[in-house]
Amino acid sequence: MIYPYTFNLKDKNSKKPTLIYLRARIKNEGKYLKYSTGEKILPKYWDFKTQWPIKLKGRTKEATEINSVINQIGRYGDAFEKVYTVLEAQGIDLTVSLIRGELDYEFKKSSSAPNSFFTVFDQFIQEKKDLGNITDGTIARYENIKTLLQEFSIEKKYTLNFQSINENFYVNWVNYSRIKLEHKNNTLGRNIGFIKTFMNWAMKKKYHMNYDFKEFKKISSETDEIALSMEEVKILYEYDFSKNPRLEKVRDVFIFGCVTGMRYSDYSRINRTNIRNGQIFINTQKQKSNVGIPLNKYSEAILEKYQFNLPVISPQKFRDYIKEACKEVEMDEIITKTSFIGNKRIEEKFKKHEMISTHTARRTFITISLDKGMRPEVVMSITGHKSYSSFKKYIKLSSLSRELEMQKAWN
Template sequence: MAKAKFILKEPNTKIDTLIYLVYNYQYKRFKYSTGERINPKFWNKSSQRVKASKQFPEYPEFNSRLDKIENGINNAFRKLLNDGIQPNNKLLKEELENELSDNLVKAKKTTFFEFIEDYIEESKLNKTNGTIKVYNTTFKYLKEYKNRYKPIDFETISLEFYNHYLGFLKLEHNLSNNTVGKHIKTIKSFLNEATERGLNNNLEFRNKKFKTLREEADTVYLSIEELNKIEKIDLKASPRLEKVRDLFLVGCYTGLRFSDFTQIQPENIVSNNTVIKVRTKKTGQRVSIPLHKTVRTILKKYKNRLPKAYSNQTMNAYLKEVISLAGIKELVETTITKGGKIEKSVLPKYKLVSTHTARRSFATNLYLAEVPSISIMKITGHKTERSFLQYIRVSQKENADKLLTHPFFN
């Protein structure tokens, strides 16, 4: 039996969220954005309607609109059956919109740029500052492209636009392949969200040729031996460097991002000071991490209350000083594709270290120590082993040394 219900996109949010119609029929599921938004505190999950509330006086009209949508989908389904047509999601959507066109006033069309602007504002309430910065930078490039070349809207996002826009980012802004890929990924996330909300019908951005560029970066990790060198430096004469070193080591032995390992509080230290338990800022995941002896020593030093961190940029600058003092200066050749050209450079290793090296070092060192990938991924948050293996940094020699212990080679 076909049945309609209404659900909230984000039922636990504190701000307005979209209401979806979900229609289950003939072992299939049709999901449709109503275009309506409501704060979850006004929503009655049982009745799937807005609560009668003085704080939301327009609830009768709001519920009447939902009633019309429910009647519309039921009528659309029956009409298809009566006409001898087997229902599917595409036909249901067309028939539903035909049903609603006479009853409901269509909202003013939201442009791609209006949507991005609104979405960035919404995201400030539930996304990290780093993510908002990425959104704003991508939006800045899109506006520049629009002003210099041609208008951009949902219907103009095509493979032709994609190819031209790649050239704009690569050649005119001299961006690396990975940076270009990050902006394409962000544009696709904007389009996915707009499509979910029923604002976009153009799905050309999901074409396999509309791909996110990715180039394996020449990032480094620090081995256990190198981390021991860093731990042993006497930095008492430089409190700023000592603080940076200690925070960085916490990151190296917990696998947490900068935004997380710099926010550890006494209440995050549980199970008799043997486990750190935090909800990560970027993904909202809860992770539990056994305390390494180095982390226990550092926490004891600060009485479980780590010092306030500098900004990520300042920390990265001071960190290079720390790594240099530890004598980690071996030369590393790096290559990067910028402006469509491959650029090579040779730098001492300490210049390539940043706060994110801590997380990469954690994953790589655990992998080399034969800790199962699935256990490491529980902490790093990688969804697939493939993405995890791209993240770790293991040289050919290290990989060969690791394989020597495998039964196949013995």
């Protein structure tokens, strides 16, 4: 039940139009909220019994002005009721300053409303930074989705608050992402996942009790990601880059990823202290687990080459340089990459070296390890995957493996 509010005049004895205030007792705090509507009225047109303007008949100037005042202060009353109801339903302790901040956001477009959608989104991102339990890359993705939501809100004139994240939002967001942003299904699905993560966090913090977002489906499609064959790894590893130290370093670091299955964010931090009893021990940035990865002849040789301190290369330069190195060794096979925007099928052709990224190394390790007969659970223990569902998307079995399995089964 909404605690009663009234409208009061600043000066009931004024001979000139005087300000109208919304006044309400905030029971939790035991204080009164006094909030200016910005509207003015002559006291002679004010009913002090009902605390409401006296409605005049006809189309006179005074009648028109008073009708306008009635409409405006009605908006303030509606906004107060909405703010009070939503915050109370969330179990938040109501205070004068809290409600004032929400009304400021509604009527003065203040960006600092304590419980506005984007202010809380900032709190969510800051908490993730403070806890340090996700990577910088994930933080950047959350900041990006916040920007996209702000742009969506402005362009589509869709007010974003915790109650408006519903089926109507979902339909509009999917449409906007596909048509305006041209996001492919997997990008769209990832962003929906980020929104759901934020909404779950906000619900646990009691900012809202809106369950509609739990029905949002994370859209996805199979992607054509690549992995190198063992032959390609050997060609790249044995190629003479001595005249180009820049490409030699990026090649060595990339191959290290191909033969260990580690993420770039992890193996770029390795030094001698991480090597014990023929294994690499490092707290992975994503799982925070101290994974022991056995060395092999390739990883050991690369570590010794650099005195157990691998070259440090920025992610952007790494992506550019490894493509250049793979082009140098003529990885020019034409790859058709298929993706989807909704049901629209998109086929793009690339040379293989154009599709190489830091993550190709990890996928290559998984593919080759399985091709060579390593059990999936052993490979998962090395890569740090906790579930097969997240692991299987990396599996890109070579055509040779499929041919051998077909021969074994049918011939």
